[in-house]
Amino acid sequence: MKKVAVVGCTGAVGMTMLQLLEDTDYEVVCMASERSAGKRLKAGNTEHLIEPFSVEGCASCDIVFLCVSGSFALEYGERLAENSYVIDNSSAFRYHPNIPLLVPPINGQRYKGEKLIANPNCSSAIALMVLGPLHDAFGLESAIISTYQAASGAGQPAMLELREKAKAFSDYGDQDDSENFAHNLAFNVIPQVDSFEDNGYTREEMKVVWELRKVLDEPDLAISTTAVRVPTLRSHAESLSLRFKQPVHSLAQVRELLAAAPGVEVVDEPKQGVYPMPMTSTYKHAVEVGRIRYNLIYGEHGLDLFISGDQLLRGAALNAFEIMQLVDD
Incomplete structure (x- = not known):
């Protein structure tokens, strides 16, 4: 039996990782x-002892998932x-x-x-599920x-803060402070995710640029990004405006292509109010694409x-899980 370690198991990504591992044969x-050591942690229907x-404990494991900060990963990875x-x-x-x-x-x-092996940024991972087949x-x-x-x-603390701030919200200007965001996120959108770089873009925005180029193996690909924090809990949404070298002769061809792509679900009947949303993509393994x-x-x-995907699943733990399957193949 293969043995895997989840380092950072109590965080949001670590917990999601444990849920994905629950019905597998891995120890x-x-x-x-x-x-947290010595406490018991329940993930799904399984209880784990933390x-x-x-380093010695990890050495006995075949695979180690690092669900921790970048500084920790740099020290031990x-x-x-x-x-x-x-x-x-991490990044x-x-x-x-x-x-x-x-x-x-x-x-x-x-x-x-x-x-x-590095796991990409959540926004990059979600976008690439759609961009990959279209680029091909x-x-x-x-x-x-x-x-x-x-x-x-x-x-995880940020998700809890959003719930609490939303419950307590009375009006703008009242309790606009935040411990986890640049400003109070309840009933608000914040055009800042991560710190600002010298070029005026945030590091989160530049991560998308750097990572799309690397994964698609297109080092000169022209990309510009704006990252906005919105008051949803788990699923990111993204608007993609794409230019191609070859003409796209049929939208039906695009829908057929994306419907056949692994990890993608076409949700595209806008006149009936059917399109990607965090409300429908949360807890899904697939990335929704529509509009x-x-x-x-x-x-x-x-x-x-327009696309939407669960940040903790497709944007993090599920992609890492699929990397594990690739390694273990």
């Missing part, structure tokens, strides 16, 4: 800080990879030229057996992406689409 070891993190396959959910190794950044349905064929079919020339990102991207239409600027060389 699961839960690891967290000394503060162990303190240790390469050491852990000396004995185990390490799948890191620590995503941009390293010799470390694969994988979305298995999109670029899994490029995996060469490396021991340390029509050749992506440029992308303008706006992301509408759920509270879960800032962790499929020609771009008014690019004509047959462009598409506008």
Whole structure:
């Protein structure tokens, strides 16, 4: 029986990882800080005893999931990879030229057996499920992406804060402070996710640029992104304005192509009020795609689409789970 460790098991991504592992044949070891060690943690129908993190404990595991901060991953990731396959959910190794950044349905064929593997940013992982098959079919020339990102991207305490702030909300100007966001997120949208870079874009926005280029193996791909935090709990939504090298002759062809793509669900009957939303994509493994239409600027060389995907699943734990299946194949 293969043995896997989930380091950072008490966080939102770690808990989702445990739920995905519940019905598998893997022996699961839960690891967290000394503060949580010795406590019992229920995920799904399974109760786990939390162990303190240790390099020695991880060395006995075939696969180690790091659901921790980038600084922690930088400190321990390469050491852990000396004995185990390490799948890191942080941004620590995503941009390293010799470390694969994988979305298995999109670029899994490029995996060469490396021991340390990076999991992409949530917005990137969700977008790539749709961008990958479209790029293969029509050749992506440029992308303008706006992301509408759920509270879960800032962790479990942020989700709890949003619930509490929404319950307590009376009017704007009242209790506009926040511990987990730049401002109170309840009944608000915040055009800042992560810190600002020198070019005026946030690091979250630049992550999408860097990661789409790496996963699609298109280092010069023209991409511009705006990331906005919105008061949803788990699912991100994204607006994609895409320009292609080849003409798209039929929207029916696009729907058929995306319906056949792994991990994608076409939800596209807008006149009936059927389109992607966090309300319907939350807890789904698939990314919803809809509002499929020609771009008014690019004509047959462009598409506008709207997508939504569960940030904790498709945007994090599920992608890491699929990397594990690739490693274990």
